Amino acid sequence: MPKPYPKEFRDDVVRVARNREPGQHLRQIAADFGISESCLTNWLAKADVEDGVRPGTTSEDNADLREAKRRIRLLEQENEVLRRAAAYLSQANLPKMMYPLVRELANDGIPVTVTCRVLKIACAPYYRWLTQPVAGAERVEAYRANALFDAHRDDPEFGYRYLLDEAADAGQQMCERTAWRICSSNGWWSAFGKPGRAKRAKRPGPPVHDDLCAVVDEHGLTRHEFTAEAPNELWLADITEHRTAEGKLYLCAVKDVYSNRIVGYSIDSRMKSRLAVTALNNAVARRGGDVAGCVLHTDRGSQFRSRKHVHALSRHDMVGSMGRVGACGDNAAMESFFALLQKNVLNRQSWATREQLRIAIVTWIERTYHRRRRQDTLGRLTPIEYETIMTTPATQAA
DSSP, X not given: OOOOOOXXXXXXXXXHHHTOOTTOOHHHHHHHTTOOHHHHHHHHHHHHHHTTSSOSOOHHHHHHHHXXXXXHHHXXXXXXXHHHHHHHHHXXXXXXXXXXXXXXXXXXXXXXXXXXXXXTOOHHHHHHHHHOOOOHHHHHHHHHHHHHHHHHHHOTTOOHHHHHHHHHHTTOOOOHHHHHHHHHHHTXXXXXXXXXXXXXXXXXXXOSSOOSSEEEOTTSOEEEOOOOSSTTSEEEEEEEEEEETTEEEXXXXXXXXXXXXXXXXXXXXXXXXXXXXXXXXXHXXXXXXXXXXXXXXXXXXXXXXXXXXXXXXXXXXXEEEEOOTTOGGGGHHHHHHHHHHHHHTGGGSOOSXXXXXXXXXXXXXXXXXXXXXXXXXXXXXXXXXXXXXXXXXXXXXX
């Protein structure tokens, strides 16, 4: 079963269909975006329901219903916990430890978190009791760490040697090396120590991935090669911006080097890490999810170095690649696409609203760039034609 189109793509198609020129049929718009006319009709009908134009159950109503059912189920579980706890505590000659009751309720299908919240006990001690008692060495280590932390909290300017003396006064003796190890692992440094840390923090962050597209020629010069023998082998991504009367609009696009097709994009009014993450997720969704081993080459922008983006790459089994700081040539193939977008869309007129510019961008990408603009590097074929022609024999051979 094919995976659904990303929500952002569906919304963009609906925007274009609603703002179509007089006389333009939905069949043509559907063909421009590579979908069927019935699919576009269904999207428009759902959008009308969401906007209140026609009656129906909106996604918000469905979400409220699911939330109500979840809340009812949670209240039933909490009532069961209170009933069982009252019966448990009313029995005579039983210890006052509540952990056996938590385990009994968990075996009956009530989550541990719900039981612990109702009984006002912590989950972590219960899981420690459930597995095995804490080892003696770990208990001693915890006592020492607590003593050092208490001293560090009271006097943040103290280094580990002073914290060692304070812990000894609290009854926790240890050697200097042990105190240093505990403080180092937890980051309990003196407020006056580590000179120059603030200056180093302002420098550009290091790359989180190696540069997998760099090639050294026979003269010792480094250049970049952007070639691929099959789809989903090498992707490029970058972010561009353009001003409107309402403010800036940011576009993050993902390009497949094999066919120069923009396999995914995301447009937003703010340049956050979620812009890059959404573009990547949209690209994976439109490619069917079979992207394991694909290399994504970007610059060293903070959006691509963010933890969310790195986790998204790992979640899709993709490999990251990064160029140098301030070297636009390290991602020249992506910059060339943005140059075309700049000349063909962004600089053609002054844009009053972000919505107006967004419609123009997605229309040019899906209608003109993908399906009408022929490229010399593809043998005078469009990206869609090139992928259709070049991938069909391979699929038949397989």
